[in-house]
Amino acid sequence: WEACVHSNEAKAEGRAELIPSIKLRHCCLLRNQRCLTAYLYDRLLRMRALRWEYGSVLPANVRFHMCAEEVQWFSQYKKSLASFMRSLGGGEGLDLTQDMKPPKSLYIEVRCLKDHGEFEIDDGTVILLKKNSQHFLPRWKCEQLIRQGVLEHVVS
Amino acid sequence: MDTQSYLPVEPGVGMEENFLSLDDILLSHERLPIRTECRFPRLGYLERSTDAQDIPEGTKMELPLWLSKGLYEKKRRVLSVELPKVYREGWRTVFNADPNVVDLHKMGPYYYGLGSQMLHFDSPENPEIAQTLLQTFVGRFRRNMDSSQNAYNEDTSALVERLDSTCTLK
Numbered sequence: 304w305e306a307c308v309h310s311n312e313a314k315a316e317g318r319a320e321l322i323p324s325i326k327l328r329h330c331c332l333l334r335n336q337r338c339l340t341a342y343l344y345d346r347l348l349r350m351r352a353l354r355w356e357y358g359s360v361l362p363a364n365v366r367f368h369m370c371a372e373e374v375q376w377f378s379q380y381k382k383s384l385a386s387f388m389r390s391l392g393g394g395e396g397l398d399l400t401q402d403m404k405p406p407k408s409l410y411i412e413v414r415c416l417k418d419h420g421e422f423e424i425d426d427g428t429v430i431l432l433k434k435n436s437q438h439f440l441p442r443w444k445c446e447q448l449i450r451q452g453v454l455e456h457v458v459s
Numbered sequence: 460m461d462t463q464s465y466l467p468v469e470p471g472v473g474m475e476e477n478f479l480s481l482d483d484i485l486l487s488h489e490r491l492p493i494r495t496e497c498r499f500p501r502l503g504y505l506e507r508s509t510d511a512q513d514i515p516e517g518t519k520m521e522l523p524l525w526l527s528k529g530l531y532e533k534k535r536r537v538l539s540v541e542l543p544k545v546y547r548e549g550w551r552t553v554f555n556a557d558p559n560v561v562d563l564h565k566m567g568p569y570y571y572g573l574g575s576q577m578l579h580f581d582s583p584e585n586p587e588i589a590q591t592l593l594q595t596f597v598g599r600f601r602r603n604m605d606s607s608q609n610a611y612n613e614d615t616s617a618l619v620e621r622l623d624s625t626c627t628l629k
Contacts, residue, residue: 320498320500321500321501323497323498323499323500323530323537324499324500324501324502326529326530326537327499327502327526327529327530329529330525330526330529330530331526333529334525334526334529337478337484337525338484340478340479341468341478341479341480341481341484344468344479345467345468345479345481348465348466348467348468349465351464352462352464352465352466355462355464356462356464403463450462
């Protein structure tokens with residue numbers, strides 16, 4: 304639009320020879336706009352992937368790198384996803400972020416890759432997740448920790 | 460991000476580019492030899508070889524694809540684009556003879572993508588270029604599919620090196 308305005312001015316003042324240069328400058332502006340938009344959009348796609356991989360609470364070092372608008376976008380995306388998941392399964396809700404790959408068994412053997420402190424499972428037992436310790440745990444409790452890189456599924 | 464949840468914008472198909480695709484943006488950064496058909500006043504500073512204030516008509520320069528596409532007009536008042544070597548008669552014969560022989564990564568990593576974009580510039584050889592692009596892909600396809608399906612635990616870097624970026628996207 305800007306290019307049109309400048310071109311019209313150029314034509315009006317009889318300086319139509321400037322039009323190619325104006326067009327070139329305009330192409331450069333459009334290029335910058337394209338690169339910036341694509342960069343921001345790619346960031347958005349990665350944040351969306353974070354919700355599916357890490358869960359709804361992002362680690363502090365990730366949040367540090369997000370700008371205010373991105374944080375706002377993320378919380379709105381979380382809300383949309385949550386209300387969608389609640390509407391499935393006949394009013395009971397279904398957590399889509401679990402079991403992203405078809406599960407093979409109910410309990411799995413996991414090894415701890417880093418110290419993560421205490422971890423409580425459904426029947427009340429508390430497990431201490433220390434580096435290199437191995438445990439036999441229910442799959443659905445471990446899934447998120449596996450994705451975060453804290454636990455590793457041991458295939459024997 | 461390697462996870463299945465990150466779905467970046469894929470490159471466009473054929474002559475279209477996807478505005479938000481990072482691959483297409485990188486592709487359109489490739490430089491093309493062009494010849495100016497009109498004067499560009501006050502832009503002399505872009506052309507380092509002379510100290511003129513303007514870019515005169517008939518200058519031979521290299522411009523990136525995005526700029527060439529933006530400035531190109533059908534009536535040819537502004538630019539004329541020369542075909543890069545790989546898409547000319549000589550190389551086309553090579554490709555038609557045996558597509559599997561060529562190291563496509565060395566020929567510029569975006570052989571198929573750039574070739575498709577070159578079709579925007581109304582060269583008289585367009586139908587032949589399009590035909591060669593298609594036949595080359597078809598010719599190389601079988602070997603690429605074979606290697607990708609049967610590459611369990613082997614070092615495929617030697618193979619992948621000779622592919623252009625479209626094929627490297629697994």
